[in-house]
Amino acid sequence: MTEPIIITQHLTHIYAPGPQQKVALNDISLEIERGSCTAIIGVTGSGKSTLVQHFNGLLRPTSGRVIVNGLDTGAAGVDLQTLRRHVGMLFQFPEMQLFERTVFADVAFAPRRQKVERREVRRRVFHALDTVGLPHEQFAARSPFELSGGQMRRVALAGVMAMSPSVLILDEPSSGLDADAREEFYYYLQRIKEEQGVTIVLVSHDMAEVAALADWLCVLHQGQLVMQGSPRHIFAHGDQLRKWGLAAPPLSELLALLRQQGMAIPAETLTLDEAFALLRLKLKDRIV
Amino acid sequence: MDDIHANPFIDMQQVSYVYTRQQRKGHEEQRVQALRAINLSVRRGEYLVVLGHNGSGKSTLARLCNALLTPTSGRVLVAGMDTSDQTMQRAIRDKVGMIFQNPDNQIIATVVEDDVAWALTMRGLPTALIRERVEEAMEAVGISDLRERAPQQLSGGQKQRLAIAGVLALRPQCILADEATAQLDPLSRREIVALLHRLNRELGLTVIQITHLLEEAALAARIVILQQGRIVMEGPPIDIFSDLERLRRLKLAIPEPIELAARLREAGFPLAPDALTVEALAREMAH
Numbered sequence: 237m238t239e240p241i242i243i244t245q246h247l248t249h250i251y252a253p254g255p256q257q258k259v260a261l262n263d264i265s266l267e268i269e270r271g272s273c274t275a276i277i278g279v280t281g282s283g284k285s286t287l288v289q290h291f292n293g294l295l296r297p298t299s300g301r302v303i304v305n306g307l308d309t310g311a312a313g314v315d316l317q318t319l320r321r322h323v324g325m326l327f328q329f330p331e332m333q334l335f336e337r338t339v340f341a342d343v344a345f346a347p348r349r350q351k352v353e354r355r356e357v358r359r360r361v362f363h364a365l366d367t368v369g370l371p372h373e374q375f376a377a378r379s380p381f382e383l384s385g386g387q388m389r390r391v392a393l394a395g396v397m398a399m400s401p402s403v404l405i406l407d408e409p410s411s412g413l414d415a416d417a418r419e420e421f422y423y424y425l426q427r428i429k430e431e432q433g434v435t436i437v438l439v440s441h442d443m444a445e446v447a448a449l450a451d452w453l454c455v456l457h458q459g460q461l462v463m464q465g466s467p468r469h470i471f472a473h474g475d476q477l478r479k480w481g482l483a484a485p486p487l488s489e490l491l492a493l494l495r496q497q498g499m500a501i502p503a504e505t506l507t508l509d510e511a512f513a514l515l516r517l518k519l520k521d522r523i524v
Numbered sequence: 525m526d527d528i529h530a531n532p533f534i535d536m537q538q539v540s541y542v543y544t545r546q547q548r549k550g551h552e553e554q555r556v557q558a559l560r561a562i563n564l565s566v567r568r569g570e571y572l573v574v575l576g577h578n579g580s581g582k583s584t585l586a587r588l589c590n591a592l593l594t595p596t597s598g599r600v601l602v603a604g605m606d607t608s609d610q611t612m613q614r615a616i617r618d619k620v621g622m623i624f625q626n627p628d629n630q631i632i633a634t635v636v637e638d639d640v641a642w643a644l645t646m647r648g649l650p651t652a653l654i655r656e657r658v659e660e661a662m663e664a665v666g667i668s669d670l671r672e673r674a675p676q677q678l679s680g681g682q683k684q685r686l687a688i689a690g691v692l693a694l695r696p697q698c699i700l701a702d703e704a705t706a707q708l709d710p711l712s713r714r715e716i717v718a719l720l721h722r723l724n725r726e727l728g729l730t731v732i733q734i735t736h737l738l739e740e741a742a743l744a745a746r747i748v749i750l751q752q753g754r755i756v757m758e759g760p761p762i763d764i765f766s767d768l769e770r771l772r773r774l775k776l777a778i779p780e781p782i783e784l785a786a787r788l789r790e791a792g793f794p795l796a797p798d799a800l801t802v803e804a805l806a807r808e809m810a811h
Contacts, residue, residue, distance in 0.1 A: 279678050279679065279709045279711075279712075280679060280709060281679065306668050323584060330683075338709035361784035366606055385578055385579075411706075411707075412578065412706070413578075414578050414736065414774055414775045414776075414777075414779035415577070415772075415775050416775045418777070441709040441710065442674065442710075443710060444777075444780075478711065481679075481709060481711050481712070482710065482713050483710040483714075484707065484779065486739065486780055486781050486802055487780050487781055487784065488779045489781075489802050490784070490802045490805055490806055493802065493803065493806035494806055494809055494810055495807065497807075497810035498810070499809075499810055508780050508783060508784055508787075511784055512784055512787050512788070514785070515793075515809065516787060516788070516791055516793075519788065519809065522794065523791070523792040
């Protein structure tokens, strides 16, 4: 097994140390595998955003360590520029930050600021646009404000991809998108992960989104890592999730209720197809 | 003639709304038609869900119902009062209270009970009356034990309860919730929808809930779906949920349990068509 791309060891973060201090993260140790899609889930105020802001050096640990791509982010003299080139971050509602006159200029913003050579900027921008399903021939010259909400969000994603990050952090990436735009966004994220091997870290409280994308989940509650595992494993523990203010996706909840009523449904059932195949067998004698 | 039909609480007659926007400085103004010839009446005590994806016109429709916007053409009557009549707008907003998406934008005071009392205090009502109304409102939404807290310490769901209490203190006849659950986590989301249903049932409040989530509409008395400013589907949930193909074309996400039930029905399993919630479906499948 290869070295995890992100490691936190006993990470604690305290805002405003002193009498009014708030412990935002409490002794978090976790590893994120290279090339995975890991979701950090928890209710508002559980510490999700604080945690991921350590991954690109926006925050530094009060105690403990965070190691990203072999780089200790808390070490004296750490090169934050290099770190941030490795770790791209897409904030909530990123389309609100689009401001240039053309899609090209918006996507080129970060590489230009990094003084990347002109031809290389062009190459990266075109590639990033193609990657997110906005073919550059069609979209580069357009104004970002003429695009649909889903397309604007993908322009913002291309802006992050133009820095060729090895880790992509997304904060509630699909909130506010309608069903179609959401599906499209997921499709291009999957492609980025599979074709370019980018590690994705997702911050979310939308369990349907998490179920669609993530292969590993970390559950935060009041600044502590209370559970981690595969979606199948975590969503089979709906009762526990409720204690932390979370809920399994509706389909997992339905299956849990059926189990409560005495139907033998394996804990590992997760997808619609699996549930359909299973129930079809179980209800066989009731067919009319 | 049936009195309720003769006198709808909200009556939209041929309502259109056009707004202008400037895309960038120096560019020409663009006229956007947000609503086109809407006819819709809402009965007293009804629970109506208005569904639609982004840009369908649903928020514009909500704002027309309490005179935050007035129609470009057509009329909106609230309890018989025309929203375009400026002398009526205050009375209309007292009858129709509105809750918005972002709870933080709706909080004014630094202590929960002061926040609930805010609008009453501004109206200069006697202290004893304010106390009574505030108690009643906090009780109704279940935040009495949070009365001395600072609103910033509340969770998102608690903040929305607070916003609802602030509206209830004015004793409205109708609550308009415009995507009031969109920024909440899933459990708080369900709590707020359950609370709106309770207020509808127990206090007889008319509720108009605006959302893009089908699963939040399952328990409504009636659903109206908007697309590009027009009403494209209308009816009780049982009818609306029977055409999943159409809902998909309207860019609404179908909840997985509903999809599963549809596939099982197609395969010949008898499941009651009115089983639209996870709980009801579980009962149907297990019995």
